[in-house]
Amino acid sequence: MKKFVFYLLVFNMLASCTTYKTYYAETRESLAAAAVKNTYRLDLSFQELEQLPENIIEYKEIRAVKLSGNVGMDMEDAVFKLAALPNLRVLILDSMQLRFLPENFQKLKKIEHLSLVNNPELDWGKTFEQLADFRLEFMNLSHNQITELPDQISQIKALRDLKLSHNTLDLSQTFFALSELPKLRSLWLDFNEIALLPDEVATLSQLQYLYLDGNKLSALPEAMRRLERLLVMHAAQNQFTELPGVLTRMPRLLFVIFSNNPIAEIPPIFHNKQYALLALVMDGNELDTREKQFYKRMFRRFFIFSAE
């Protein structure tokens, strides 16, 4: 058993070393024949391209391609060429004025990271159907003026992390749709003009990381205590005037960021220390100096406490 765990750890380390090529490697902005073997990342954004270069199919090591801003690009041709890249995992298609993904997009099933930021005219229902059996782990749908998230999103079963920043979502409907994603771990709902978080948030019982920054929240629903797996919550730049007591009733919540809220009070329930929380960042609050000192002492057992 120990041997198995050891080999598993070693394998995991080696496997994760692809990060060096996928995200840390030099990003090239054009294709040069001399670099065929050493090109792992390609950024062709905002180059007014209508077609991908023919020779891209020779760059078999490419892991990440950015095509953002090329609004006139022939997407069917682009997908045809990208499908010839066996190691492609990251595809960034931001600000491309897309209305739909081409039918041959199915050829890119190995993609793990897809960004469709600022494509507000995209047919989301059809798009999610096309992505249904992809290996997608992360999808970025920020800045798309989405108000209703089509139910078809629940078909992308592999999805772990979903960014829905800068939209204006109907949350109850969104939460029901997302509750069908068994692997959903992280959800970004920052800058969605949320004033009230509906009780349906509790349907996301699989969620571990929730980002609610830049909204208009002043309270959290008691139903959040049913988010039994939630480890991390960010709610900076909202309108909280006191630290929500429900944070003490969330069984696994460890790390909370509440910076830039007009917090003038920390309720007495935080004094009893019978909760999971171990890190709290609430800089930019309205506590006075004496209170800050008091809470610094009170939260001294925390891994991190900051209330500057």
Added chain:
Amino acid sequence: MAFYVWFFRIFKPSRKAMVKPLLTFIVFFFCIGGVGAQETLAAGGFSLKIEWIIGNQNQLIRAGAYAFGTVNVGNAGLESGAHYSVYLFTKRHGYASFNVGHQYEFFGMMGWGNNNNLLGSTVAMQPTLAIYNPEGLGGFGGIGFGFNKDFMPGELRKFNSRRGNLILRYSNSQYSFHLNFSNDLHAGLFNGEGTDLGATGSLFVGASEIRGNELRRLGVGFDVFTPQADYLKLPRNPQNSDDGWRNVWQNKKPLEALFHANLFADVRFQNQAWAWSGRLGVDSPKLGAYVQNSIHDSFGLYPRFSWPVQQKDRLYFEFSGALNATVTNDFNHLQE
């Protein structure tokens, strides 16, 4: 003993940090003392040094004192050390400035063995030099905790956070092997300051050998230095964000781009009167990002730091020469 009393008096703010480790050691000491009337042996040493360090990240002249002692009751043993030094620097952590800083370190270990060669002094992070007794006996296996802090002035002041240490050591009469993990984590006996900035973490694995009257040491280490996160800004820095996937802190000025991840080999030589040491390795932002991202992503406790992952690795080197005056209860290096 006088050095210890002075050390505790001077660093009053650190008393809180000492409480838990000291209580643990005291309980352990009484436990082993209660086993029966066994032979108790104590050994210790004291060292003064002046040292010149030159490297591409640190350039300084340092003067300091180091005390180390052991107590053995039967086969059980306690070891403890305290170090303090003052330094004049022209470069610290890669930042050029002409100024004066000071630093301290304290640690204690408990375990089984019976030793008076004092090789436990080699586990300390800050002092380049150790205290040893070439005529002493060895044999110790144990675990310990400690803490250290560096007080830097000026713009470096914000990086003055205490770090906790976890120490493992095994030795015989001639050789000693140790591992020292240092981090500003604040949890249980690990008494870091919980600030997550500056020299947040390091790992050092070392071996020491007494050969004749000389001490030779070899080790490998990895240490990480990060700037201060700006908690007033949302963690949406695109740098090291995996193309927008991960949350990454913005950094607080000044020194918002001061990153180091040093992976190095460390060689040291010491005899009665003088010593030299050398470190050679790479300062690799990619490696720093890989290690720290793995921790932050896995535990999910924190946004990432904005490591400049597309920056190429740089050479890291540091050399030092030192004069030292060391005495132990069994062996006087000054006379030798």
